[in-house]
Amino acid sequence: xxxxxxxxxxxxxxxxxxxxxxxxxxxxxxxxxxxxxxxxxxxxxxxxxxxxxxxxxxxxxxxxxxxxxxxxxxxxxxxxxxxxxxxxxxxxxxxxxxxxxxxxxxxxxxxxxxxxxxxxxxxxxxxxxxxxxxxxxxxxxxxxxxxxxxxxxxxxxxxxxxxxxxxxxxxxxxxxxxxxxxxxxxxxxxxxxxxxxxxxxxxxxxxxxxxxxxxxxxxxxxxxxxxxxxxxxxxxxxxxxxxxxxxxxxxxxxxxxxxxxxxxxxxxxxxxxxxxxxxxxxxxxxxxxxxxxxxxxxxxxxxx
Amino acid sequence: xxxxxxxxxxxxxxxxxxxxxxxxxxxxxxxxxxxxxxxxxxxxxxxxxxxxxxxxxxxxxxxxxxxxxxxxxxxxxxxxxxxxxxxxxxxxxxxxxxxxxxxxxxxxxxxxxxxxxxxxxxxxxxxxxxxxxxxxxxxxxxxxxxxxxxxxxxxxxxxxxxxxxxxxxxxxxxxxxxxxxxxxxxxxxxxxxxxxxxxxxxxxxxxxxxxxxxxxxxxxxxxxxxxxxxxxxxxxxxxxxxxxxxxxxxxxxxxxxxxxxxxxxxxxxxxxxxxxxxxxxxxxxxxxxxxxxxxxxxxxxxxx
DNA sequence: AACATGAACTTTATCCATAAAAAACAACTT
DNA sequence: AAGTTGTTTTTTATGGATAAAGTTCATGTT
Numbered sequence: 001x002x003x004x005x006x007x008x009x010x011x012x013x014x015x016x017x018x019x020x021x022x023x024x025x026x027x028x029x030x031x032x033x034x035x036x037x038x039x040x041x042x043x044x045x046x047x048x049x050x051x052x053x054x055x056x057x058x059x060x061x062x063x064x065x066x067x068x069x070x071x072x073x074x075x076x077x078x079x080x081x082x083x084x085x086x087x088x089x090x091x092x093x094x095x096x097x098x099x100x101x102x103x104x105x106x107x108x109x110x111x112x113x114x115x116x117x118x119x120x121x122x123x124x125x126x127x128x129x130x131x132x133x134x135x136x137x138x139x140x141x142x143x144x145x146x147x148x149x150x151x152x153x154x155x156x157x158x159x160x161x162x163x164x165x166x167x168x169x170x171x172x173x174x175x176x177x178x179x180x181x182x183x184x185x186x187x188x189x190x191x192x193x194x195x196x197x198x199x200x201x202x203x204x205x206x207x208x209x210x211x212x213x214x215x216x217x218x219x220x221x222x223x224x225x226x227x228x229x230x231x232x233x234x235x236x237x238x239x240x241x242x243x244x245x246x247x248x249x250x251x252x253x254x255x256x257x258x259x260x261x262x263x264x265x266x267x268x269x270x271x272x273x274x275x276x277x278x279x280x281x282x283x284x285x286x287x288x289x290x291x292x293x294x295x296x297x298x299x300x301x302x303x304x
Numbered sequence: 305x306x307x308x309x310x311x312x313x314x315x316x317x318x319x320x321x322x323x324x325x326x327x328x329x330x331x332x333x334x335x336x337x338x339x340x341x342x343x344x345x346x347x348x349x350x351x352x353x354x355x356x357x358x359x360x361x362x363x364x365x366x367x368x369x370x371x372x373x374x375x376x377x378x379x380x381x382x383x384x385x386x387x388x389x390x391x392x393x394x395x396x397x398x399x400x401x402x403x404x405x406x407x408x409x410x411x412x413x414x415x416x417x418x419x420x421x422x423x424x425x426x427x428x429x430x431x432x433x434x435x436x437x438x439x440x441x442x443x444x445x446x447x448x449x450x451x452x453x454x455x456x457x458x459x460x461x462x463x464x465x466x467x468x469x470x471x472x473x474x475x476x477x478x479x480x481x482x483x484x485x486x487x488x489x490x491x492x493x494x495x496x497x498x499x500x501x502x503x504x505x506x507x508x509x510x511x512x513x514x515x516x517x518x519x520x521x522x523x524x525x526x527x528x529x530x531x532x533x534x535x536x537x538x539x540x541x542x543x544x545x546x547x548x549x550x551x552x553x554x555x556x557x558x559x560x561x562x563x564x565x566x567x568x569x570x571x572x573x574x575x576x577x578x579x580x581x582x583x584x585x586x587x588x589x590x591x592x593x594x595x596x597x598x599x600x601x602x603x604x605x606x607x608x
Numbered sequence: 609a610a611c612a613t614g615a616a617c618t619t620t621a622t623c624c625a626t627a628a629a630a631a632a633c634a635a636c637t638t
Numbered sequence: 639a640a641g642t643t644g645t646t647t648t649t650t651a652t653g654g655a656t657a658a659a660g661t662t663c664a665t666g667t668t
Contacts, residue, residue, distance in 0.1 A: 415619090
């Protein structure tokens with residue numbers, strides 16, 4: 001059966017809106033709510049029904065208004081708001097990056113399905129989606145081959161990333177002064193400076209900034225293939241560093257400085273300077289990844 | 305039910321082997337056949353059973369030998385040797401490229417499933433696979449958006465292609481003299497010269513050559529992301545030109561000459577010359593595609 | 609006419625079932 | 639021991655069913 005995660009997530013969102021006063025007194029129309037919550041009216045109605053049922057919203061002669069205060073345990077737990085597909089993704093990534101899955105291992109849909117407690121269909125769909133990341137390969141009628149999260153992979157990934165980023169950075173710098181992206185860049189520079197001051201406690205915020213920065217650079221002259229490639233990077237890094245926190249503060253601090261230099265270079269519009277700053281930053285990111293891959297390897301060897 | 309296309313294709317292959325004398329007298333072992341036909345022994349046995357049943361192979365005391373001559377209608381028809389997934393692919397590509405599917409159209413899994421006569425699962429898997437081509441986009445819980453086989457698409461595609469190919473061509477030219485790829489390149493040059501002589505009748509053969517050439521260039525310093533990207537190109541061109549044959553001979557003739565110039569440039573190992581030849585060739589390929597896109601557009605407008 | 613709610617209908621996300629194909633096991637033969 | 643064939647087990651490719659979510663239609667209000 002299809003999960004009702006959409007409803008539950010919407011419900012939680014509605015509860016939050018009630019709690020922090022985004023909804024007071026009489027409720028807006030179903031259509032208005034639908035727009036605000038980005039779900040269909042059918043789902044809005046289901047949420048409303050439950051809100052009324054729990055007295056979080058009162059209904060009198062068809063008029064709905066806020067009811068009793070929202071409690072912490074009115075919320076559905078997080079697991080229940082996560083799609084099956086997302087679950088598969090998370091479990092697979094953990095299996096791949098955390099477990100001792102070695103390059104050359106073959107992946108068995110049925111086995112994963114049993115392990116993750118989903119139908120084989122879900123596994124297969126995930127694997128098809130995931131195959132674009134270059135880490136697995138389909139062999140028809142037979143299964144999938146795990147090629148390994150290896151040094152080679154990192155090198156190939158960064159080779160492309162370097163090409164794309166150099167291209168985008170140069171194009172970015174060639175924009176007219178009138179482009180609104182310049183002020184976005186300035187804002188981002190400020191955000192970097194801010195974070196730098198609070199880095200001791202907030203170094204986790206870096207990854208969001210990193211993402212915004214690299215996406216901004218691509219915005220100047222968009223290319224869907226470059227965007228897609230950046231999705232791969234984001235995805236891989238998200239999961240990899242989620243389970244590999246060594247030196248995180250250190251790493252992020254260094255990257256912050258590199259970004260600032262890189263932004264300065266962009267603002268200077270000096271092609272050579274941009275190239276240096278860009279190369280420096282990416283080379284450093286690559287080294288960081290490579291180092292952590294070797295770390296991973298050793299962990300696995302020890303764990304065996 | 306799963307189709308038995310693997311078996312039927314294997315059967316046809318076995319029939320061909322019998323027909324053109326690759327199998328005479330006593331048959332090799334099941335394992336040997338399995339290896340030659342790239343299927344499991346289970347399938348080989350099924351094929352053998354049917355061959356015996358049809359007297360194409362005789363069996364006496366467990367010894368099998370070739371039997372009566374193979375007839376044209378011993379073969380299973382082509383449709384029956386094509387996987388459902390492949391069918392979906394073909395029908396979808398036709399629907400997209402041939403029909404008057406306009407950018408912005410939304411794609412409905414259920415409708416396609418009915419139209420192509422397959423389960424929705426198959427459609428969905430195809431769409432997930434196809435989404436990497438940058439022509440469609442998934443909107444969760446809602447469906448897919450067809451972004452259009454447009455000029456933008458072609459431009460973005462060729463921008464990346466240019467970057468990749470320039471990179472690969474330079475790296476190719478920097479290989480040591482001892483690399484076996486040089487002789488492969490020489491062979492390919494010969495094949496081009498050959499084709500050039502017979503171009504009047506055999507111009508269709510160009511696309512195979514084109515593929516071999518561009519893949520060879522990538523072989524010098526492989527990168528999985530570049531390979532994957534080349535898959536996109538191959539796929540798109542395959543279907544696009546399958547239904548768009550205008551000027552085919554003309555086009556291929558021009559491309560043949562460009563290839564030869566490009567190969568000469570590679571052999572000269574002169575970076576500047578390589579860059580020029582590569583750019584020239586790709587620019588021309590891009591123009592061809594763009595022209596045919598405009599043609600497509602007009603056809604659609606007229607057809608409406 | 610523009611918006612609300614209710615109800616009916618359609619499509620997506622998900623699970624389950626099963627024949628075909630692959631892989632593993634077993635028992636022989638050279 | 640290495641290679642055969644026969645048998646059993648496992649896995650993949652595909653179809654089918656259904657609750658949840660989205661969309662459309664109908665009817666009623668301001």
